[in-house]
Amino acid sequence: DTAVSQTPKYLVTQMGNDKSIKCEQNLGHDTMYWYKQDSKKFLKIMFSYNNKELIINETVPNRFSPKSPDKAHLNLHINSLELGDSAVYFCASSYKIQGNGYTFGSGTRLTVV
């Protein structure tokens, strides 16, 4: 069984559209994250939720809105997509207490045309 699963794996869409990426974890972790990986493989944290509460919100355009219906799910909705949003988006989860590292999903490759 996949521990952190994201859907879809690939997403191609036109500029100006609105799209969502879903993430679910079955590890019982209390904290979930969204990271953006650009074409140079640089990983930047976007959001972090602990028990459905937003705890990190880096400098991300407000076109990006995370939603956590429960602690096993963290979805990412993006409005008015732009070319610069093209990237691979990774969901991850962990326990808030440090030590065991994060478990990552396999990524969603978003291409905006």
Next chain:
Amino acid sequence: GEDVEQSLFLSVREGDSSVINCTYTDSSSTYLYWYKQEPGAGLQLLTYIFSNMDMKQDQRLTVLLNKKDKHLSLRIADTQTGDSAIYFCAENNNDMRFGAGTRLTVKP
């Protein structure tokens, strides 16, 4: 990430040892991590070290931590072609901050 720095490329021959280096800035990081990313996949946690340790060994992997110099290294013994991937160093204070990744290429 400007907080964590790594060299971008490393090429070794199969059977040799690989050493990937990393420097970090946050001296309050309790744990430091190494992740591996294969093409088209997410990051996989390889190993981590607690900040009061200076070495950790796990089969072919050896992590060395020099806390004074804020330097972390990952040594892979007997490197295999299947080790070809991008390796990320990360520090964790309030959240995980990653280096830019080192692309390891293993030549037969």
